[in-house]
Structure formats: C-alpha cells, structure tokens
Amino acid sequence: MMKMVVCIKQVPMVSELPWDPATGTLKRDLAEGMMNPACRSAMEAALRIREAEGGEITAITMGPPMAEEILYEAIALGADRGVLLTDRRMAGADTSVTSYTLARAIEKACAGFDLILCGFSTSDSETAQVGPQLAEELDVPGVAYVDEIAVSGRTVRVQRLADNFLETLEMALPALVTVTTSVYTPRYVPLGGLQAAFSQAEIETLDAEALGLDQEMIGVKASATKILNVTSPTVGKKNIVLTGTPKRIVEQLFERFDDKIGGAIGKDLKADKKKRS
Ligand SMILES: Cc1cc2nc3c(=O)[nH]c(=O)nc-3n(C[C@H](O)[C@H](O)[C@H](O)COP(=O)(O)OP(=O)(O)OC[C@H]3O[C@@H](n4cnc5c(N)ncnc54)[C@H](O)[C@@H]3O)c2cc1C
Structure with a gap:
C-alpha cells in the first residue's frame, strides 16, 4: 500500500494580520491561522494519487497547539491520519531544525513511507528550504517546484517548469516532492467532512520526549539562523510628465x-x- 506523508504548515491569514506600527512586526498571535496555500496543493496532489493508486495519507505539522486545526481540515479533505508535533521547546526553529524535527517524526510515526509531499514554499516565511532539507535529512531523492506527479509501481515521474524548459524527472520511491500551486487546484472542504473530522478524528500529538529528541537539537537553541531586524520597505514613487513631440x-x-x-x-x-x- 502506497504510504504518503503530506507536510503542512499553519500560516497567518494575511488579510487579517494585524500590524504593530510601533515595532514594525506582525502580531502573529492575534491572527487567524490557515493551511499554507502550497500545502493545500500538496494535499490535493496526494488525494489525486490515492484516487488513482490507492494508499494512505498522513498529514503532519509542527507548530503551536492551535496548528491542529489544519490537521482536522486535512482529515476533512480526505487524509487518513493527522500528526501534530508540538512542544514549546520546538518553537523558534529555523528551517534546518524544522527539517531535522520533521524527519525524526516521520521516521517514528510514518515508518515505511513511500512519498513525502510538501508545499514548495510558505506564504509567511517563504524560504522554500524545508522540503529539500527534509529529503537530505531522510536520505531520499527529492525534486522541488513540481507541477505534476505520476506514480507507477515504485517510480514517481514529475514535471516542473525550470525557466522556459519543461523538465520531466523520475525517481525511485521512497522520494520527496515539493508542489507548486499551478496545477493542483485544491478542492473545497466539504462541510460535513469538517464536522465529522472535528467530532470523530483523533490527532496524534507528539512532543520532544515522545520523539526521543535531544533538546539541544531542537527549537531556537539549535537554530543557527537569527532574525536581526524586520522592517517594512519604503517604496518611493514619483510621476514624471514627458512633453514634446x-x-x-x-x-x-x-x-x-x-x-x-x-x-x-x-x-x-x-x-x-x-x-x-
Ligand atoms: C511551538 C512552535 C511555534 C512556531 N511558531 C512559528 C512562527 O511563529 N512562525 C513561523 O514561521 N514558524 C513557526 N514554527 C515552525 C517553524 O519554525 C517553521 O515551520 C520553519 O522555520 C519553516 O520555515 P518556512 O515557513 O520558510 O518553510 P518553507 O521552506 O518555505 O516551507 C516549505 C514547505 O515545507 C513544509 N513545512 C514548513 N514548515 C513546516 C512545519 N512547521 N510543519 C510541517 N511542514 C512544514 C510545508 O510543506 C511547506 O509548504 C513554530 C514551530 C513550533 C513547534
């Protein structure tokens, strides 16, 4: 049976994101959360593969406890399982530490996986690093910025647009792809599905102890990336009227x-x- 893992991240709903003019930063804690758009496309890709090939889909996220909302949403869309990695000591992780934590959790909770699907990037941090780093951490082949995926036996064939070239690449499973938003338009969440997910589904919650993680290797402590400053760029505009013939x-x-x-x-x-x- 094809075992797929979809990595999803909760991001703030930008339209509702309050801005603190005093500090110049976003008040993330006051914002409503939603599933990152590219993660929704990765989820859609997994659902279509399962429709064609059969199999099982596990949605996994690392984040604060409220991130479980997107796991219920993933289950309402059709995921079979939802796994939440949450622990205050995991907070403040940079992309490298996020990939490390996700990899150890996937090894533990999704052993024997065939295909991992990530969004190509997130709408709040936009580094596009987690997918490729996760492939390295798990020591499996990976292709980023994938538009289309076809699985046949133990092979996954992907297409992606690189500059003006359409590339077709093939990998042996297990493998990882990061999915763009161009082809896999997400389906709507059925209201009944959402209700059933919230009332019946059980989210598996794992912390550092459950994962057997060394606390020196997770969260802000282990993260080499430091954000020194966040400012909003000022864009100056000037109108110039050219006259003459x-x-x-x-x-x-x-x-x-x-x-x-x-x-x-x-x-x-x-x-x-x-x-x-
Ligand atoms: C308690 C706690 C609090 C956190 N608070 C924040 C916060 O305030 N802001 C913040 O940006 N991050 C937070 N994180 C998560 C983590 O630090 C980021 O997810 C990470 O740095 C990803 O960077 P990115 O968004 O640039 O990923 P990208 O590399 O742009 O993401 C590409 C893809 O990787 C996958 N991915 C990325 N992050 C995750 C994740 N966390 N879980 C599952 N899949 C993922 C998704 O498929 C995504 O589409 C928190 C984590 C914990 C445990």
Missing part, C-alpha cells in the same frame, strides 16, 4: 532610463550610443 518623448525616455531599458532587453545602451557617435 513623440520623437522627443522617446529620446527623453531613453536618456532617463537607459540603464533600466538596457537591463530589460539585455543590452548596454550607453555603450551602443558611444559606438554610434
């Missing part, structure tokens, strides 16, 4: 913006002009 307007445009236009078309316009004069 159309020819003169085009000349002025090139005089003022030759660097930007040259950059966009891949030419050094200043050098070209010098050569011509």
Whole structure:
C-alpha cells in the first residue's frame, strides 16, 4: 500500500494580520491561522494519487497547539491520519531544525513511507528550504517546484517548469516532492467532512520526549539562523510628465532610463550610443 506523508504548515491569514506600527512586526498571535496555500496543493496532489493508486495519507505539522486545526481540515479533505508535533521547546526553529524535527517524526510515526509531499514554499516565511532539507535529512531523492506527479509501481515521474524548459524527472520511491500551486487546484472542504473530522478524528500529538529528541537539537537553541531586524520597505514613487513631440518623448525616455531599458532587453545602451557617435 502506497504510504504518503503530506507536510503542512499553519500560516497567518494575511488579510487579517494585524500590524504593530510601533515595532514594525506582525502580531502573529492575534491572527487567524490557515493551511499554507502550497500545502493545500500538496494535499490535493496526494488525494489525486490515492484516487488513482490507492494508499494512505498522513498529514503532519509542527507548530503551536492551535496548528491542529489544519490537521482536522486535512482529515476533512480526505487524509487518513493527522500528526501534530508540538512542544514549546520546538518553537523558534529555523528551517534546518524544522527539517531535522520533521524527519525524526516521520521516521517514528510514518515508518515505511513511500512519498513525502510538501508545499514548495510558505506564504509567511517563504524560504522554500524545508522540503529539500527534509529529503537530505531522510536520505531520499527529492525534486522541488513540481507541477505534476505520476506514480507507477515504485517510480514517481514529475514535471516542473525550470525557466522556459519543461523538465520531466523520475525517481525511485521512497522520494520527496515539493508542489507548486499551478496545477493542483485544491478542492473545497466539504462541510460535513469538517464536522465529522472535528467530532470523530483523533490527532496524534507528539512532543520532544515522545520523539526521543535531544533538546539541544531542537527549537531556537539549535537554530543557527537569527532574525536581526524586520522592517517594512519604503517604496518611493514619483510621476514624471514627458512633453514634446513623440520623437522627443522617446529620446527623453531613453536618456532617463537607459540603464533600466538596457537591463530589460539585455543590452548596454550607453555603450551602443558611444559606438554610434
Ligand atoms: C511551538 C512552535 C511555534 C512556531 N511558531 C512559528 C512562527 O511563529 N512562525 C513561523 O514561521 N514558524 C513557526 N514554527 C515552525 C517553524 O519554525 C517553521 O515551520 C520553519 O522555520 C519553516 O520555515 P518556512 O515557513 O520558510 O518553510 P518553507 O521552506 O518555505 O516551507 C516549505 C514547505 O515545507 C513544509 N513545512 C514548513 N514548515 C513546516 C512545519 N512547521 N510543519 C510541517 N511542514 C512544514 C510545508 O510543506 C511547506 O509548504 C513554530 C514551530 C513550533 C513547534
């Protein structure tokens, strides 16, 4: 039986995210949480693979206790199991420590997995590092930014757009993919499914002890990445009105913006002009 694991992260609902102008940071604790959009696409991909091939889907997340909401949502969508990794000592983990913790949990709670599906990136931190690092931690092949997945026997074939090239790649299972939002449009959560998930499903909750993790290897203590400052960039905009004949307007445009236009078309316009004069 095909065993799939979908890694999902709870992210703040950006439209409702309160901003603290005094500190310049987001008040995450006041925001409503939701399943990261790319994780929803990874979940959709897993559901379609199960529809075609059969199998079992485990949704797993590491986060504060409230992150269990997205596990219920995953079960309402069709996941068979929900696993929550939560422990105050796991908080503040950077991507490397997150991947380490997820890997140890997957080995313990999802032994014998065939395919791990992650979102390609999250909407709140957007590093896109956890999937590839998780493949390294578990010592399985991985492909990031996958648009389409097809499983056949012990092989997974994936397609992804790299610049202007459509790549088709094949890996032997067990393997890991990170999924984009371009093909796997998530299905709606059925209301009945949500009600059944909340009333009947049991989320398996694991902390550092249950996972047998050394506390020096998890959370903020183990994380080498330090966020020194968060500021909101100021964007200055200026309107410029160019006047004169159309020819003169085009000349002025090139005089003022030759660097930007040259950059966009891949030419050094200043050098070209010098050569011509
Ligand atoms: C108690 C506690 C509190 C936490 N609080 C925060 C917080 O306030 N802000 C914050 O950003 N993170 C928090 N985390 C989680 C962790 O620090 C981040 O998930 C991690 O750094 C991921 O970075 P990213 O979002 O850039 O991932 P990316 O690399 O962009 O994520 C790519 C994909 O990796 C997978 N993935 C990433 N993170 C997780 C996860 N946690 N669980 C399952 N799959 C995952 C998903 O499939 C995701 O689509 C907390 C964790 C715990 C235990």
